[in-house]
Amino acid sequence: MRPMTDQRDEERGGCRPENPCTCSVEGIVTVDGRGQMVLPKELRERAGISPGDRFAVIFSETEGSVCCITLIRKEYLDRSISSLVHTVHEKIRSGESR
Template sequence: MPARKGERGTCCSEEDACCRVETLVSVDSRGQMVLPKDFREKAGIGPGDKLALVSWERNGEICCLVLMKAEELGELVKERLGPVLGGIMQRP
């Protein structure tokens, strides 16, 4: 289950989270994709929500894409970098 707003952690870092193919999307001639309504509802994606497209690159080519809510990405960054930045800021 994804972490709810205000809970510590993100769904992307939970040990009990899982990954699966939810749906296939097509890219139209204008480069646009449509996320199916049932998936948007399941993911809690609504009008005006911001999504981050994260990519992995291998041998100079993008090999994997992940689409995630921007707020989840922000929480993930805080979770991972917070302790590092906190340590840097506390140094004399």
Template sequence: MGKLKKSEIITANEMRCSCGQKSSCTVESILTIDDRGQMVLPKDVRERAGIKPGDKLALISWEKEGSICCLALMKTENLSGMVKEVLSPILNDTGAE
């Protein structure tokens, strides 16, 4: 997968979820990356997030001064809704959809 063009990047301000304005960030756990680059999401986090075997997650990154500074995981089913929401005004302007 190639790098996205600047115009294709969804900024943090454009990303929306159904958590609402009063939601907060929480450090759920500290993960260790093994020699193969793998990590384990704790069972309680998977259960609360509704993540089951076979689910697909999108890895989202934020970059600052040429280095990735933040990472987030999101179920792809939620990501597609956000992308549609961001692209919908553009598609409506062109008459496509």
């Protein structure tokens, strides 16, 4: 069963093993006194971010400190989890163990 995605998700393609991501610094944001950050309009437009879009927040740590914060679109995370669960279910059905 294929996970549900919206049309924008299909058009973007996304990061996958057959379509690896590249990383680049596109801007710098500042945290205000209320703990909020604003992504500049140009970045939101380029990333196709609209009001109401949802993201998972992933921390990477080194030596006990958070060094990276990654945002992953919920739709892509859903797809990855669905694929993982499907693989596990197939192994269970086929009688495979670890």
